[in-house]
Amino acid sequence: MTMSIRSRRSKLHLAASAFALGAALLLSPHPASAGEIEPVAPLAASFDIAMPLREATAQRTWTQIVWDNATNRLARRTYTLMDPLGARGLDLSWDGDAESRKADGPVTGTGTLTWREPGSRAYDETARVATYSGEVLNGHPHGKGTYTHRSGVSYAGRWEGGLMHGQGRLFLPNGDQYSGGFAHGKPDGDGIYIDATGTIYQGRFADGLRNGDGSLYPATGEPYTASWRGGEAITETIRYLKPAEQIYPPVLWAQYQTYDDIRVGVLVDRAYYAHVQDPNEPPVAYAAENRREQIAIYPDDKRIIDVWRGKTNIAMTEDEEFDYEASPLGWKDGKDIPLGAGFLATGERIRPVPVIVELRNDSGQPLRIVNAFLDVEGSRSDLEPAMQMRIGYLGDCGAIADFRANFDIENFGWASAENATLRFTLPNDPSREYSKPIGTIERSAQVDLSDEIRATGYPVDEAKAGPIACTREDFADCFNEFKAAGRFAPFTDYVKFHVTHIRTPVSGFLDYEWKDATGTAHKKSSPFSIDIVLGRLQNEAECGEGGSPEDRQLKPFDFTLDKQNYRIMIPLRDDIPPGVTGRWRVRLQAPKSSTHDFRIVFELADGRQVASRPVDMVYFKPWTPN
Numbered sequence: 001m002t003m004s005i006r007s008r009r010s011k012l013h014l015a016a017s018a019f020a021l022g023a024a025l026l027l028s029p030h031p032a033s034a035g036e037i038e039p040v041a042p043l044a045a046s047f048d049i050a051m052p053l054r055e056a057t058a059q060r061t062w063t064q065i066v067w068d069n070a071t072n073r074l075a076r077r078t079y080t081l082m083d084p085l086g087a088r089g090l091d092l093s094w095d096g097d098a099e100s101r102k103a104d105g106p107v108t109g110t111g112t113l114t115w116r117e118p119g120s121r122a123y124d125e126t127a128r129v130a131t132y133s134g135e136v137l138n139g140h141p142h143g144k145g146t147y148t149h150r151s152g153v154s155y156a157g158r159w160e161g162g163l164m165h166g167q168g169r170l171f172l173p174n175g176d177q178y179s180g181g182f183a184h185g186k187p188d189g190d191g192i193y194i195d196a197t198g199t200i201y202q203g204r205f206a207d208g209l210r211n212g213d214g215s216l217y218p219a220t221g222e223p224y225t226a227s228w229r230g231g232e233a234i235t236e237t238i239r240y241l242k243p244a245e246q247i248y249p250p251v252l253w254a255q256y257q258t259y260d261d262i263r264v265g266v267l268v269d270r271a272y273y274a275h276v277q278d279p280n281e282p283p284v285a286y287a288a289e290n291r292r293e294q295i296a297i298y299p300d301d302k303r304i305i306d307v308w309r310g311k312t313n314i315a316m317t318e319d320e321e322f323d324y325e326a327s328p329l330g331w332k333d334g335k336d337i338p339l340g341a342g343f344l345a346t347g348e349r350i351r352p353v354p355v356i357v358e359l360r361n362d363s364g365q366p367l368r369i370v371n372a373f374l375d376v377e378g379s380r381s382d383l384e385p386a387m388q389m390r391i392g393y394l395g396d397c398g399a400i401a402d403f404r405a406n407f408d409i410e411n412f413g414w415a416s417a418e419n420a421t422l423r424f425t426l427p428n429d430p431s432r433e434y435s436k437p438i439g440t441i442e443r444s445a446q447v448d449l450s451d452e453i454r455a456t457g458y459p460v461d462e463a464k465a466g467p468i469a470c471t472r473e474d475f476a477d478c479f480n481e482f483k484a485a486g487r488f489a490p491f492t493d494y495v496k497f498h499v500t501h502i503r504t505p506v507s508g509f510l511d512y513e514w515k516d517a518t519g520t521a522h523k524k525s526s527p528f529s530i531d532i533v534l535g536r537l538q539n540e541a542e543c544g545e546g547g548s549p550e551d552r553q554l555k556p557f558d559f560t561l562d563k564q565n566y567r568i569m570i571p572l573r574d575d576i577p578p579g580v581t582g583r584w585r586v587r588l589q590a591p592k593s594s595t596h597d598f599r600i601v602f603e604l605a606d607g608r609q610v611a612s613r614p615v616d617m618v619y620f621k622p623w624t625p626n
Contacts, residue, residue, distance in 0.1 A: 035557030035570070035586060037554070037572055037586050039583065040269075040583040050149040051149070051185070052084030052147065060092055061079070062092050064093055066101045068101060077103075078105075079106070081136075082139045082140050082161075089118060090115040090130075091119070091120065094107050096111025096112070097109050097111055107136045108139075109136060110136070111133070111136070116129060128150065129150055132146070134146055140161050140162040141162050142159050143158070143159060144159070152171070152173030153172060163184050173270070174267070175265055176196055176290075177193075178194075180205070187208050188207065189205060190204060191203075191205050193205075194291075194292075195219075197263040197264065200217040200292060201214055201217075204228070212228060215241065215247070223248070225238075249292070257608065257609075261361070262363060263360040263362070264358065264602065264613075265360065266295050266600055266615055267356050268286045268354065269354040270287070283350070283351040284299050284349050284350060286298065287299075294614040294615065295614070296615075296616050307526075308413075310387070310527075312527065315388070315389040350620070350624075352587035352588055354585060355587070357600050359582045360581040361577065361579065362579065364578050366577050367575070367576045369573060369604060370603050372601065373569045373600075373601055374598045374601075375600075375611065376559065376563075376564075376567065376598040377565065378596070378597050379559045379560060380594060381414065381592050382594050382618075383514070384415065385411050385417045385524070386411065390407060391404060402466055403450075403464045404533040405448060405449040406448040408444055408447075415514045418512060420440065421435055421436065421510075421512070423436075423511060424436070424508030424528075426452065426456060427491060427494035428456060449506060449532065467537060467538040468536065468537055479502065488534055500538075501536050502536070502537075503533055505532075508527075509527055510526045511524070554587050557570070557587065559589070559590040559594065561590060561591060570586065590619050593620050594619050595616065596615075597614060597616055598615050599613070599614055
């Protein structure tokens with residue numbers, strides 16, 4: 001999709017001109033700088049190749065091996081899809097829910113579509129071109145879903161017939177973003193468009209263009225309202241807004257001057273994550289969100305953030321448990337290492353944040369950059385505990401357990417969890433709440449609920465003695481037979497069978513206190529739901545493991561924690577011709593989880609300093625063992 005808004009066309013033209021004119025980056029020695037900077041090629045003049053377009057669709061048919069839950073066996077399925085990226089001739093795969101895997105034909109269900117370079121291997125992450133995760137109907141993305149492309153394009157929202165349709169949010173590689181209505185793949189209806197330098201348009205769109213009533217809030221200059229037609233404001237309808245009428249208050253620029261013809265943009269290099277050759281440990285990605293008052297940079301992993309902040313289930317899922325066991329970081333000399341490769345903590349996933357900075361020269365004169373730096377207002381350690389629960393992967397390639405009601409609670413935050421208590425209920429009697437004191441969790445603690453399970457009347461000691469013998473060919477038949485006979489009472493109505501293990505859930509909250517960097521005490525209550533093992537049907541499977549290659553990266557720039565008003569020098573000299581946008585990449589990191597408020601400042605040869613909008617960055621770096 002090409003965003004046909006006038007400012008976007010101009011921006012893309014300027015970016016293309018930058019590459020054509022070959023603005024060269026000159027790095028000079030700068031002993032005070034710990035990091036490296038590199039020039040970035042300008043953006044392509046069109047995003048069409050990255051977006052689903054109706055005219056690019058083509059019916060695709062392919063065959064793949066899937067797991068059939070009904071038969072508990074691998075099966076060969078042939079799927080069809082009206083491929084929104086069909087013109088590219090990419091390989092396709094579908095990883096869907098059990099219902100979607102039952103039969104051949106048009107893909108229908110909830111799952112993930114993956115587009116890859118033709119002929120590439122499934123484990124080669126660098127060959128992944130795009131993914132769509134969400135609802136699919138009759139071979140079309142349809143309903144709620146999220147699309148990401150390695151160019152940096154991403155969209156989350158409603159779909160219809162394979163195109164963006166309904167309410168959604170679109171991020172573009174240049175840092176621009178749009179939130180609002182879509183119709184047939186283009187912005188349509190009410191929406192908000194914020195470009196990378198802070199200009200905001202809020203109003204009506206039609207067929208991808210500003211069309212109807214809307215208000216424009218320039219990054220510099222006075223905001224106004226107007227009627228728009230075909231992307232242009234109708235001159236006679238322009239009316240400047242009084243302060244009381246403005247939805248978005250003006251941005252305060254501190255000591256830095258603003259210039260209408262020189263603009264600085266800051267964005268996360270999302271395309272970087274598509275090229276990290278690390279199939280086993282993909283890095284925690286980051287996103288940049290343009291807000292009126294600032295640019296917010298944060299980890300683009302809702303699961304990690306919600307667990308860290310105690311807003312969702314802190315027990316590891318089956319897939320997360322598998323990733324732990326499969327990672328070489330979770331094993332040493334054949335033994336499981338606590339605090340190894342959890343979904344919160346593996347050091348291999350924690351990378352510096354790849355940031356692209358842009359200097360857009362809309363003036364009629366060349367600009368000479370003589371220096372650049374991060375003007376850091378403040379860096380603050382975030383010591384909040386990051387807690388996860390782990391019982392261990394118990395699938396066909398995991399550990400064998402006849403009975404297991406013990407699990408680990410691991411803390412990857414930088415402060416101890418004090419006065420920790422586990423509050424929980426068992427599924428057979430949800431009205432009764434148990435309370436189990438744990439004490440201080442500095443790094444890890446083990447909890448064993450065997451006594452509580454035994455008190456319900458369940459034969460814990462018998463279950464621990466060995467597996468349950470099954471003489472049937474299909475283990476699911478054995479499970480159903482034992483369940484009907486009351487073998488798992490008093491949990492009969494709450495058990496489930498997975499591969500070889502019979503499980504039942506335990507749910508509740510982990511309550512504790514912690515202190516931040518100022519010594520202020522906080523109380524926290526994190527929800528959890530974890531499956532314990534009541535028994536096992538006798539079966540074994542063979543498994544293996546793999547390695548992961550390393551990738552060379554720029555040397556990052558380091559923030560100094562718990563410090564205010566300091567600078568991080570960036571060794572940059574460059575000449576930017578008129579009408580050209582210069583782009584450079586840096587990587588930013590800190591020694592702990594932390595937040596950082598800063599601007600990127602360019603010093604020009606004529607003595608002027610031009611700065612980006614304020615940036616508020618949340619950096620996630622949990623504690624990990626050496």
